[in-house]
Amino acid sequence: MNSKGKKENMPYVNRELSWMDFNSRVLEEACKKANPLMERMRFLGITASNLDEFFMVRVAGVMEQVASNYSTRDPSGLTPAQLLPMLSDKIHVFADRQYSCFGRSVVPSLKKHGIRFLTPDRMDGTQKEFISDYFDKVLFPVLTPLAVDKSRPFPMLANKSLNIAVRLKGKGESYFAVVQVPGGILSRFLRLPSESGYDYVLLENVIIYKLPELFELNDIRSTCTFRITRNSDLDIDEDTEDLLMEIQKSIKKRKRGKPVRLELSKKHDAETEKFLKEMLEIDDSDIYEATGPLDLTFCTKFASLPQFTGLCFRPINPVYPPADFWGYDDIFEAIREKDRMVHHPYESFETVVDFVKTAAEDENVLAIKQTLYRVSGQSPIIGALIKAAENGKQVTVLVELKARFDEENNLKWAKKLEEAGCHVIYGLSGLKTHCKILLVVRRDEDGIRRYVHMGTGNYNESTAKVYTDIGVFTCREPYGSDASSLFNVLTGYSRPPEYNRFIVAPDGIREFFRRMIEKEIENAKSSLPCGITAKINSLVDPETISLLYKASGAGVTVRLIVRGICCLIPGLPGHSENITVHSIVGQLLEHSRIYKFENAGDPKIYMGSADWMQRNFDRRVELVFPIEDEQLKQRAFGILDLLLSDNTNTRVMDSNAVYHSTDRRGRLPCSCQVEFSKAAQAAVKKLGAEKPPAYEPVQRPAARDGSQ
Numbered sequence: 001m002n003s004k005g006k007k008e009n010m011p012y013v014n015r016e017l018s019w020m021d022f023n024s025r026v027l028e029e030a031c032k033k034a035n036p037l038m039e040r041m042r043f044l045g046i047t048a049s050n051l052d053e054f055f056m057v058r059v060a061g062v063m064e065q066v067a068s069n070y071s072t073r074d075p076s077g078l079t080p081a082q083l084l085p086m087l088s089d090k091i092h093v094f095a096d097r098q099y100s101c102f103g104r105s106v107v108p109s110l111k112k113h114g115i116r117f118l119t120p121d122r123m124d125g126t127q128k129e130f131i132s133d134y135f136d137k138v139l140f141p142v143l144t145p146l147a148v149d150k151s152r153p154f155p156m157l158a159n160k161s162l163n164i165a166v167r168l169k170g171k172g173e174s175y176f177a178v179v180q181v182p183g184g185i186l187s188r189f190l191r192l193p194s195e196s197g198y199d200y201v202l203l204e205n206v207i208i209y210k211l212p213e214l215f216e217l218n219d220i221r222s223t224c225t226f227r228i229t230r231n232s233d234l235d236i237d238e239d240t241e242d243l244l245m246e247i248q249k250s251i252k253k254r255k256r257g258k259p260v261r262l263e264l265s266k267k268h269d270a271e272t273e274k275f276l277k278e279m280l281e282i283d284d285s286d287i288y289e290a291t292g293p294l295d296l297t298f299c300t301k302f303a304s305l306p307q308f309t310g311l312c313f314r315p316i317n318p319v320y321p322p323a324d325f326w327g328y329d330d331i332f333e334a335i336r337e338k339d340r341m342v343h344h345p346y347e348s349f350e351t352v353v354d355f356v357k358t359a360a361e362d363e364n365v366l367a368i369k370q371t372l373y374r375v376s377g378q379s380p381i382i383g384a385l386i387k388a389a390e391n392g393k394q395v396t397v398l399v400e401l402k403a404r405f406d407e408e409n410n411l412k413w414a415k416k417l418e419e420a421g422c423h424v425i426y427g428l429s430g431l432k433t434h435c436k437i438l439l440v441v442r443r444d445e446d447g448i449r450r451y452v453h454m455g456t457g458n459y460n461e462s463t464a465k466v467y468t469d470i471g472v473f474t475c476r477e478p479y480g481s482d483a484s485s486l487f488n489v490l491t492g493y494s495r496p497p498e499y500n501r502f503i504v505a506p507d508g509i510r511e512f513f514r515r516m517i518e519k520e521i522e523n524a525k526s527s528l529p530c531g532i533t534a535k536i537n538s539l540v541d542p543e544t545i546s547l548l549y550k551a552s553g554a555g556v557t558v559r560l561i562v563r564g565i566c567c568l569i570p571g572l573p574g575h576s577e578n579i580t581v582h583s584i585v586g587q588l589l590e591h592s593r594i595y596k597f598e599n600a601g602d603p604k605i606y607m608g609s610a611d612w613m614q615r616n617f618d619r620r621v622e623l624v625f626p627i628e629d630e631q632l633k634q635r636a637f638g639i640l641d642l643l644l645s646d647n648t649n650t651r652v653m654d655s656n657a658v659y660h661s662t663d664r665r666g667r668l669p670c671s672c673q674v675e676f677s678k679a680a681q682a683a684v685k686k687l688g689a690e691k692p693p694a695y696e697p698v699q700r701p702a703a704r705d706g707s708q
Contacts, residue, residue, distance in 0.1 A: 038311040366393065506621070569653070
């Protein structure tokens with residue numbers, strides 16, 4: 001078997017079908033009546049945005065393979081032509097469940113709390129007058145009805161835009177027009193005047209109600225709300241002389257990609273559907289009829305309205321500063337004393353932001369080097385790096401322009417960094433740079449010292465509030481030396497070195513995990529302590545799965561915590577009796593990657609940016625690093641133990657690859673996310689920390705675009 005191959009007859013779940021199972025687990029949270037109402041809406045919105053991206057990339061890819069007659073079987077044994085109808089069937093069932101959840105469960109629950117979505121036929125006179133006034137003053141000037149006839153072709157509609165097809169009566173036959181719902185510039189939902197409770201109307205229903213004013217000289221026969229999802233996977237020529245220009249061109253192509261899904265409102269006539277099918281050149285199997293409002297992503301914004309905070313989860317408030325940094329006026333002094341760990345969002349990401357801000361202002365800091373994969377729209381990290389460059393420090397930033405769906409945002413920041421005098425690298429040809437590392441070179445009293453931050457998640461203070469991730473600070477020389485070597489590889493033509501501590505893809509991570517799993521197998525055969533525990537987002541790589549099956553057969557206990565895609569099947573006789581698979585889907589998105597090996601009684605633990613997928617091992621720059629400080633090791637072991645103790649947000653996969661909620665009979669409820677938050681709060685309280693931070697962070701500089 002080669003390094004990327006699959007053992008014959010190895011049990012393996014198709015990756016796309018496994019992803020749909022993951023989104024189903026998210027949908028279960030939307031259906032769970034024990035969850036707060038607005039959180040159920042939020043989960044529903046997440047399933048919709050997840051599915052959008054899945055269509056734009058994964059389903060579109062399978063469709064392209066079928067169209068090109070690609071017939072190679074995937075590791076599960078399916079050809080694209082076999083997979084596509086299975087996937088279509090599964091998505092149709094899923095979409096029906098989404099709308100059943102919305103219409104039969106969420107909407108009635110909203111009504112019980114005095115929250116209603118009304119259509120004009122259910123409004124009183126005051127409300128109808130209100131939407132008419134809104135239409136005249138706000139909507140009418142924005143709308144542009146687009147007629148479709150022999151002289152006016154069907155318009156190029158934006159990906160994921162919401163539209164209304166209008167069938168009009170003509171001389172002898174019907175003709176059509178399209179009206180786009182301006183959801184990108186106006187709120188999708190509008191608050192109505194109401195004597196009690198909260199009444200809302202969706203924008204498309206206001207437009208449909210007032211369509212006769214847009215088509216005064218025509219007889220409207222029918223209307224149909226519809227939405228297109230397009231193939232949006234960028235095909236980037238990385239051999240181009242100007243990668244920035246190539247990515248900008250590819251982003252424009254994304255908006256014109258081939259339609260891969262057509263969503264229609266349930267009440268539409270056959271003639272309108274036939275018209276849309278012909279115009280969009282789409283098959284029946286790619287049409288999805290919705291029994292509720294199209295584009296349920298609006299649920300996420302609706303759930304965030306301030307008047308409904310009482311219907312949300314109790315917020316997890318990050319402690320600041322975290323216990324590991326409490327009592328230090330000098331963050332560099334804290335790191336010099338010992339390695340430090342921060343667990344987000346239970347402990348504030350502001351600690352990382354402060355590290356960069358302090359380095360930007362510290363006169364003893366000579367250089368800052370950092371990788372950026374996904375950053376926020378108003379990134380304080382970027383602001384600090386710009387400030388550092390303006391202060392004369394050497395600032396080198398690798399901005400990964402190929403981070404999917406963040407290309408435009410990253411392009412903007414890359415240009416701002418360059419304008420400020422930073423040395424910007426735009427990723428590596430043929431590879432995505434996905435590692436999370438920050439290096440600060442400082443002149444200390446005893447000489448030059450390198451301070452390093454390594455993480456499992458992005459340098460993004462927005463997602464750090466809802467993604468669970470871990471960051472480690474150290475100034476140990478082997479780590480500093482490795483960090484310098486890694487940046488030399490990223491910014492120049494240096495060969496990958498022999499690292500002291502780092503394990504780096506694409507040259508070393510596959511071999512590292514292979515070696516570590518094989519070692520546990522040998523320990524089992526020698527009756528030595530053995531075991532593997534891994535917390536990852538996805539498990540797809542066939543070779544790794546084969547090795548885990550081999551480990552199970554040798555008697556190694558394998559405990560996997562896999563949030564999303566898992567192609568391995570646990571509990572199969574002769575393959576995986578000793579493997580368990582947990583998936584945690586809860587208030588926060590589990591994102592950290594942690595890997596533990598029992599190592600004959602001397603447990604080793606690692607963290608990093610890599611999931612167990614071919615792309616992470618072979619097509620990305622990834623970083624995995626060991627935790628060596630004894631206190632931090634024990635803390636990391638405790639994190640894994642608590643994750644495995646969760647019986648509130650956890651589902652366990654059975655030998656049929658079906659997930660089930662954990663059995664809580666006779667056990668007290670345990671939500672690992674709530675317990676992590678309690679532990680962080682308790683650790684700070686024990687130290688006597690008050691609200692004011694122990695060290696004063698440097699004030700964030702004004703953004704260069706004028707925003708604050």
